[in-house]
Amino acid sequence: xxxxxxxxxxxxxxxxxxxxxxxxxxxxxxxxxxxxxxxxxxxxxxxxxxxxxxxxxxxxxxxxxxxxxxxxxxxxxxxxxxxxxxxxxxxxxxxxxxxxxxxxxxxxxxxxxxxxxxxxxxxxxxxxxxxxxxxxxxxxxxx
Amino acid sequence: xxxxxxxxxxxxxxxxxxxxxxxxxxxxxxxxxxxxxxxxxxxxxxxxxxxxxxxxxxxxxxxxxxxxxxxxxxxxxxxxxxxxxxxxxxxxxxxxxxxxxxxxxxxxxxxxxxxxxxxxxxxxxxxxxxxxxxxxxxxxxxxxxxxxxxxxxxxxxxxxxxxxxxxxxxxxxxxxxxxxxxxxxxxxxxxxxxxxxxxxxxxxxxxxxxxxxxxxxxxxxxxxxxxxxxxxxxxxxxxxxxxxxxxxxxxxxxxxxxxxxxxxxxxxxxxxxxxxxxxxx
Numbered sequence: 534x535x536x537x538x539x540x541x542x543x544x545x546x547x548x549x550x551x552x553x554x555x556x557x558x559x560x561x562x563x564x565x566x567x568x569x570x571x572x573x574x575x576x577x578x579x580x581x582x583x584x585x586x587x588x589x590x591x592x593x594x595x596x597x598x599x600x601x602x603x604x605x606x607x608x609x610x611x612x613x614x615x616x617x618x619x620x621x622x623x624x625x626x627x628x629x630x631x632x633x634x635x636x637x638x639x640x641x642x643x644x645x646x647x648x649x650x651x652x653x654x655x656x657x658x659x660x661x662x663x664x665x666x667x668x669x670x671x672x673x674x675x676x
Numbered sequence: 677x678x679x680x681x682x683x684x685x686x687x688x689x690x691x692x693x694x695x696x697x698x699x700x701x702x703x704x705x706x707x708x709x710x711x712x713x714x715x716x717x718x719x720x721x722x723x724x725x726x727x728x729x730x731x732x733x734x735x736x737x738x739x740x741x742x743x744x745x746x747x748x749x750x751x752x753x754x755x756x757x758x759x760x761x762x763x764x765x766x767x768x769x770x771x772x773x774x775x776x777x778x779x780x781x782x783x784x785x786x787x788x789x790x791x792x793x794x795x796x797x798x799x800x801x802x803x804x805x806x807x808x809x810x811x812x813x814x815x816x817x818x819x820x821x822x823x824x825x826x827x828x829x830x831x832x833x834x835x836x837x838x839x840x841x842x843x844x845x846x847x848x849x850x851x852x853x854x855x856x857x858x859x860x861x862x863x864x865x866x867x868x869x870x871x872x873x874x875x876x877x878x879x880x881x882x883x884x885x886x887x888x889x890x891x892x893x894x895x896x897x898x899x900x901x902x903x904x905x906x907x908x909x910x911x912x913x914x915x916x917x918x919x920x921x922x923x924x925x926x927x928x929x930x931x932x933x934x935x936x937x938x939x940x941x942x943x944x945x946x947x948x949x950x951x952x953x954x955x956x957x
Contacts, residue, residue: 550887581723581875583834603727615879627717628686643697649689650712658715661786671732
């Protein structure tokens, strides 16, 4: 369990550039201060670089905790527009970014198919991904 | 001959297809057979999608792992994000029957099942551990005389307790791989500092992400490196796309492209026209 030594915050590259403090976030989570956490910008300022996890003397799975806290925030509709767009891309395309004409032309020049041989090239496969995402509640995130 | 299911991901095929092409050519030259993991989706991305819904992330990742299991092949990825997601999903699914059972409840809906046997490897790991620097050296057509900055990214080596590839604070794998081409990996400050793009930071707070990249670029410039060599298309995208506005122009190469050059690939096949920061070899 976290004993608030602050090793995480000391090595955090985001904390060096923003008001994000890993130690504070871990303390708020321990104290169950959900409302203070789920609406905060800081929750989304972690780049998941794992420096804190590597150095934590108590082996606290900090990134896993941040992911769990973010899941709670998103389930309560705290999501940034650009994040929602990424989620919508996954739901629509099976990928986080779309293809475009310039890339298609370059792929062709390189002797590759215009669309990669992924869900992008097979509607049935894409339908499978949508089924999984929908059954696990992802449709509520993208709507 | 070593054989892998080739997991493409999103950024490589859809933003830097030259990375995909170079990987195919380099692997063929090294005697590694790549079989396309057809019908695969996004891994899904560990920083964003997993942050939105771990349940959806695991269900979609389990499908990708099940596709490879059906082929009877281990997965190889060319992206730290894909490696992070698929390795971690496999770690959970392959070792925890309750998590596997939960994922299979979803897979049942699409007539699939995952038995928890797929192994996941990073391209650089396969080169380092399976091919080895000696064989790579013997394949070099013309030793490269570049001074380069190696960029490991975060999810290649970390979390190190499960990946067990290298020292996450003082790694050497990528430096050894780069130096096998004749290029020199130059020392610099804060070598393992994150590029800034991960965890949804680039999308939500792009200016903060750029601050990470800027520090990296300052250190890379001070080292005198002519190229940045990465093993992740997302780090690649971050360095390639933001350095112009930050006043830098240090070209970025994925390890597969550096190897393509060293092995004598036609420059046109490297797909360098997709790069925003111009690459002159």
